[in-house]
Amino acid sequence: MDINNADNTNGSPDSSSPFLEFKTSIPENGLVLAWLTRDNTKPIRPEPGSALHTRFGSFQHGSMISSKYGTQLASSSSTQAGFIYLLHPTPELWSMSLPHRTQIVYTPDASYIVQRLRIRPGSRVIEAGTGSASFTHALARTVAKTGRVWTFEFHEPRFQMAEKEIEDHDLDCIVKCSHGDVCKNGFIPAFEEILDASAVFLDLPSPWMAIPHLKKVISKDKIVRICCFSPCMEQVQRTIEVLQKEGWLDIEMVEVSCKRWEARKEMIRQPEDAIERLRDIKRRRNEGLRKRNERKLAEEQNQEALSEAQESEEGGIDSGSTARESGLKRKAEEAVSETAAEEEATTPTEKHIQDKPFLPSEYNPWGKGKRVHEGEAGYEWKDVSKVEAELKSHTSYLTFAYLPPPFPDKG
Amino acid sequence: MNEDVIEPNTYVFIRLPSATLRITKLAPHSTIHLGKFGSFYADDIIGKRYGYTYEIKDDKHVDTIYSSEGLFPSSTVDADEDEDSEETEIASGPEEKPVGTNEKTTDDPAVQKLSMSEIEALKKTASGEEIIETVIKSHAAFDKKSIYSQEKYKRRKQQKFLRRFTPCSVGSCEIIEYFQYKDHHRILELTSESLGLMLSLANVRPGGKYIVIDETGGLVAGAMMERMGGEGMIMFLHENEHPNLDVMKYMNFPEELVTRMIKTINLFELFHPEEEEEVKILSEDTLSKMKSSRRGQYYRRLARHMELQSIYQHIRDGLFDGLLLATTLETKPLLDKLIPALQGSRQLVVYNTAKEPLVTTSHDLMADLRVLAPTILETRVRKYQVFPGRTHPEMTSKSGGGYILWGTRVLPSKVQAGGKKRRKHNPPKSSGNGDSAKGTDVSETGM
Numbered sequence: 094m095d096i097n098n099a100d101n102t103n104g105s106p107d108s109s110s111p112f113l114e115f116k117t118s119i120p121e122n123g124l125v126l127a128w129l130t131r132d133n134t135k136p137i138r139p140e141p142g143s144a145l146h147t148r149f150g151s152f153q154h155g156s157m158i159s160s161k162y163g164t165q166l167a168s169s170s171s172t173q174a175g176f177i178y179l180l181h182p183t184p185e186l187w188s189m190s191l192p193h194r195t196q197i198v199y200t201p202d203a204s205y206i207v208q209r210l211r212i213r214p215g216s217r218v219i220e221a222g223t224g225s226a227s228f229t230h231a232l233a234r235t236v237a238k239t240g241r242v243w244t245f246e247f248h249e250p251r252f253q254m255a256e257k258e259i260e261d262h263d264l265d266c267i268v269k270c271s272h273g274d275v276c277k278n279g280f281i282p283a284f285e286e287i288l289d290a291s292a293v294f295l296d297l298p299s300p301w302m303a304i305p306h307l308k309k310v311i312s313k314d315k316i317v318r319i320c321c322f323s324p325c326m327e328q329v330q331r332t333i334e335v336l337q338k339e340g341w342l343d344i345e346m347v348e349v350s351c352k353r354w355e356a357r358k359e360m361i362r363q364p365e366d367a368i369e370r371l372r373d374i375k376r377r378r379n380e381g382l383r384k385r386n387e388r389k390l391a392e393e394q395n396q397e398a399l400s401e402a403q404e405s406e407e408g409g410i411d412s413g414s415t416a417r418e419s420g421l422k423r424k425a426e427e428a429v430s431e432t433a434a435e436e437e438a439t440t441p442t443e444k445h446i447q448d449k450p451f452l453p454s455e456y457n458p459w460g461k462g463k464r465v466h467e468g469e470a471g472y473e474w475k476d477v478s479k480v481e482a483e484l485k486s487h488t489s490y491l492t493f494a495y496l497p498p499p500f501p502d503k504g
Numbered sequence: 505m506n507e508d509v510i511e512p513n514t515y516v517f518i519r520l521p522s523a524t525l526r527i528t529k530l531a532p533h534s535t536i537h538l539g540k541f542g543s544f545y546a547d548d549i550i551g552k553r554y555g556y557t558y559e560i561k562d563d564k565h566v567d568t569i570y571s572s573e574g575l576f577p578s579s580t581v582d583a584d585e586d587e588d589s590e591e592t593e594i595a596s597g598p599e600e601k602p603v604g605t606n607e608k609t610t611d612d613p614a615v616q617k618l619s620m621s622e623i624e625a626l627k628k629t630a631s632g633e634e635i636i637e638t639v640i641k642s643h644a645a646f647d648k649k650s651i652y653s654q655e656k657y658k659r660r661k662q663q664k665f666l667r668r669f670t671p672c673s674v675g676s677c678e679i680i681e682y683f684q685y686k687d688h689h690r691i692l693e694l695t696s697e698s699l700g701l702m703l704s705l706a707n708v709r710p711g712g713k714y715i716v717i718d719e720t721g722g723l724v725a726g727a728m729m730e731r732m733g734g735e736g737m738i739m740f741l742h743e744n745e746h747p748n749l750d751v752m753k754y755m756n757f758p759e760e761l762v763t764r765m766i767k768t769i770n771l772f773e774l775f776h777p778e779e780e781e782e783v784k785i786l787s788e789d790t791l792s793k794m795k796s797s798r799r800g801q802y803y804r805r806l807a808r809h810m811e812l813q814s815i816y817q818h819i820r821d822g823l824f825d826g827l828l829l830a831t832t833l834e835t836k837p838l839l840d841k842l843i844p845a846l847q848g849s850r851q852l853v854v855y856n857t858a859k860e861p862l863v864t865t866s867h868d869l870m871a872d873l874r875v876l877a878p879t880i881l882e883t884r885v886r887k888y889q890v891f892p893g894r895t896h897p898e899m900t901s902k903s904g905g906g907y908i909l910w911g912t913r914v915l916p917s918k919v920q921a922g923g924k925k926r927r928k929h930n931p932p933k934s935s936g937n938g939d940s941a942k943g944t945d946v947s948e949t950g951m
Contacts (some may be wrong), residue, residue, distance in 0.1 A: 115712060115825045117847055131877055163848020163914045165873075178876055178914050181849035183707045201701055201883045208700030211507070211675055214710050214733025237710045237733060315508040316555040326895055333890055342574040346888045348897075349697060354859065354880035354907070356866035478863045478880060490888070497555035500570045 110263035111182045112234050119179060121158045124262065126186050128178040134190035136182075149175025182262075184230035191227055198228040198296065198322065201351035202488050207235055209493055210292040210318045214239055219290045219310065221245040221275045221297055226255040228294070233264045242267060243282050243290070247274040279306035291315055296322040296489075301335040308339070314498055321492040329490045341494035348490055353481040360465070361473035366458040373456035505756045507673040512550050515754045517678040519670040521575050522663040525682050527674060527754050535564065542667050549671055559632070560667040575668050576659070617642040632666040639665075652894070674754045676727035683751075684902050691720040691751060692830055693857050693904030697883045699727055702828060705881075705910045706853040710735040712825040713818065715842055717741045717833070722752025724830050724855075725766060734761060739815060739824070740768045743833065769815050774841065777816050783809040819845040827913075830855040835865050843874050846913040854909040862909040869909075873916035881908045 111124055119125055119139060127135045129147055137145055139154035146152075150168025157166065162181035168174060180186055185200050198206070206228075212218060214237040223229060223246035232242045246252040249272055256270040271283040276299055282288065288310040295303055300321040311317040319341065321332045329346055336344055459465070460472065468474055510516060510530065518526040520541055528536055530546045537543045542560040549558060549566065557574050558566040618626075618639060626635050639661055640646055649657065672678055676699060683691045702724070708714065710733040718724040718740065725738050732738075740747055747768040773780065783806050791799055818824060824845050829835060835854055846852070852875060856862050862880050869875040884905055887898045 113709070115847070115850075128876065161848045161915055163850070163912070165914055165917045167917060176917070178912075179849070180912065180914075183851070185705055185707070200704060201697070201881070204700040204704035205697045205883070205885065207704065208696050209677060211677070213730055214735075231704065234707070234709050235731060239733065315553065326890075329890055330892060330895070346890045347885045348888065349883060349885050351701075351881060351883040354863075354882065356863045356870065356878070356880065358867070476860070476863045476867055478859055478866075492890075495555070497557075497574075498553045500556075500568070 112184060112187075112230055112262055112264060113238060113267075116162060116181065118159055118161050119157055124182050125157060125162075126180040126182055126190055127152070128180050132189075134180070134186060136187075136190055144169070145177075147175070147177070149173060149177065152177055184227070184234050187230050188227040191225055197225050199351075199485060199488055200231075202322070202349050202491065203228050203231045205349050206294060206320050206322075206491065207231060209491075210294070210320055212236060212292050216292055217241045217243075217288065217290045217312070218292045218294065219243050219245075219280060219288065219307075220294045221280070221303060222247060223252065223255045223270060224296060225251075226258055228296075229255070229259065229268055230262070230264070232294075233267050236267060238267065240267060241269065241288075241290075243269045243271065243280070243286075243288055245271050245273055245275050245280060247272070275306060276302035279303075280310045289313075291317050293317065293319040294322065295319070298328070299331070300328070301331045304332070304335045304339055304341075311496070312498075316498065317496045319492075319494050319496070322489045323492070324487070324489045326490065329492055332492050336492070336494050339496075341496050344492065344494040346490055346492045349488070350486060354478040355481060357477050357479050358468040358474040359477045360459060361475055362459055370456050370458065377455070505673075505758070505761075507675065508554060510549055510552050510554060510671060510673075511756075512546075514756045515674050517672040517674045517682065519575065519672060521666040521668055523685070525685055527678075527682055538669060541669065544669075554671065554673050557668055557670045560669070562628075569668065575670055576662055576666070612645075615644040617644060627665070632662075632668070635665045636661045674756060676723060676730060676755070679723055679726075679751060679754055684904065688902075688904050691723050692832075692855070693906055694720060694723060694830070694855070695885065695902070695905040697885045698855065698905045698908060699724070701881065701883050702830075702853045702855060702908055703727060703731055705908070706826045706828050706851045708732065708826065708828075713737045713739070713823060714826045714828060715739045715741060715824050715845060716827075717829045717831040717838065719748075719831050720751060722747075722749035724828060725749070726752040726755045726757070728828070729755075729757060729761070729765060732765065734765070736765065738766050739818070740766050741771065741774060741838075742768065743771050745770065767811060767815055769812065773812060774819075777812075780809070780812060822847060825850050827852045828855075829853070832856075835861070836868050839865070839868070839872075843872070843913060848913060848915040850913045852909075852911045852913060855906055856909075857904070857906045859907045862907050865909055869911055874913060875911040876914045878909060878911040881910060882906075883908070 116123070122138045122140060125137050125139060127137050127145055127147075129135065129149060135145065135147075137154070137157075139157040141155050141158065143154040144151050145154065150170040150173035152166055153169050156169070157164075157179055160166070160179060162179060164179045165176050166179055167176050184203075188197055188200060188203075191197060210218075212232065212235050214235070216236045217240060218232050218236060220229060220232060220242060221244070223244040226244070229242060229244050236242055244255070246255060252270060252272040259265050259268045259270055269282055269284075269286070271281070273281055276297065280288065280303075289312050290310060291312045293307060293311065297303055300323065304319075304321075307317075307319075319336070321329075321336075323329055323332060333344055333346070457463075458472075460469075465472065506514070512530060512532045515527050515529050518528060518536075518538065520526070520538065522541075524539075526538065530536070530550055532547060532550060534546045535543050536546050538560075542564070544558070544560045544564050544566050552568075557569040559569060560566055616639070623635070623639065626638060630638070636658065640658065643657075646654065646657070677696050680691065680694060680696050680699065684695070706714070708728050708731045710731075712732065713736055714728060716725050716728065716738050722740075725740055728738055742748065747766075747770075749762070749766075752762075783802075785806075786794075786802060791802070794802070822845050825847060827842055827846055827850070829838065831838070839852075839854075843852070854862060854865060859880065859882070866878045866880060869878040882905070884901075886901055889896055889898055
């Protein structure tokens, strides 16, 4: 490995970064990623006396210190009984919790680039630009304590933010941040060092302007691999032209697409249940009709008997208004009898469904009109997967190439 | 596993002008046969740096291509260009020269004036490039082709006649490329993008202690070793009497490194530590009286016994830093057994060639409070042909790649969120706090 020619200008590698070493419990002031939901992770450094206030409740820093990473912590507020998870930082979780200063290199791209560039512990890597330093973290994790990452950023506030973050995360022993325009001035690190890099990652608007400067800073005795990250095809074409001119080989352009699938439950709805339900509806309707007709008949007979009696009593006075009144009365009675018929028809005793005796007043195999929770007991479910709603279908084109070591003298 | 210089007795990956790939062991003083591309003396490239391309001469010695050509003269395309590709590639802008079109192209075999035997004869005397030149000169209708099909024709002849090759060090990417052509099933259809994603998500790095079930012949474990720089431990769990590391052997790891980092244990040993037989410690006196072969056997048994006890200790104390499964076994019983062996906030990654088993596992894990936010990922790389005015995705791409289930081991407390019961769907485990709305669970998570 390259430990021997690594120029340790900043002293010996610091071992306290959680991005470089696994820790079991949370030190005071140690970095914790407080996981609230899938898309809400908050980086915190627990200090005694402080608290994290969220919409899920308040969480005392004091109860985090010395807890194990991964602990599920309940809210200390009595009104909100929420919880959070105290997660150990990883470059992947960090990139998710980032307040996005720039477009970041997402994990499916980042992981493929690391794999294709053959980045290993001890590798010496050049990155330009730094951006939000999300990929820088992934690079640092992989090159580890024996490796080096030189990262260049031309936007000064971004550079300052990245440099501070790298320091905060105790990665400054591995990652060297520099401010400068690599397209104009080449790759000049902030302090003098022999870069001797064997992997290069360019996430720049015009990588073709930076490529000719590389020969000065890359390794002279081994293969050097490059990846240029550009969102537009026009950038790719100009990049490839320059790579060819500069002698890079095996030029290949690819795109990574990553889908996220959600495991879900889908209710099993059998056609025979639908048929059974229709049969049930039909039967109830018929039953209702039959009862209505019966009542109608009974009523008519009643009415006849009633009017006969009235006629005989009052001698035919104001018969018109009586007829109207009785008409209204009949309508009201009808309405009552209909609901009664329905109620009668749906009593469990009248139903002929034998295999689902627990079902309520009507045959409802799929909980129609009810709030059924996905996967709820009492229904049949199958496991399915659905692709997430928002797809990241294009991030950037990745152009890969390698440069052979300089040719030795002939003979 | 020197990745910079070609060492004797190591496996090298050989790239040829045709799409053929080879992995071959370079024994000193041996002759390496590359089929129709000829044979060469291994000694000619042993000790050279990786990255150069060689041309085989008639006497089986090789010439280094001292130019930036690589496998192809006037290299303009990548070496993996699909032979059946409809389009073709060009060196300089097509608009500069007046050229023919495909309007008058015919399918007449008579356009090639050279006979088969003439070409065969030529092969014995001329270099690859000379043959190609002659073949092109004897093609009656070559000038009538468009510049694109001229280039395409030339490329096809180069793939056939050039006797060039590029040796590469064998890493996990090369192994995948090789098995994609040869027998993708043997490495469970893994691709570089899926393997890379697994290694990143599982946070594989120096010093970590990982549990692995790897039915790819050790490709996954080997790729992990590439990322661990000789520090840390891999508990290699397997279903056979002996672990299968047939694929890993191509990666040229020194034996000492493999035995130091890879601790094997089979399923029986994992599930039944009580059946592990004690090794009776023998006194120096008894040992000195033993035959040396029996003594060796005793020491090996003792070492294995100690190793197993140390693995059991790690499992009991839950000291592992990550779990990677690439197996066709049912995962539920394995996860039930292995999740407690992981420390808090460590990553679990399960690979499968099909999505359905992972959906089931994902449901299992959602109900299991020990794993946070299980997610299934599918990553695919698409290659493009990039030439001025002729850029498009390649028409065929390799299959495989499978699916990856990713989750984080957490340490649940007894307390549950009050909002939990209010959820409509998605068990709360998958999205955290109960009252977060379903719609926001899946967006903008950085994947």
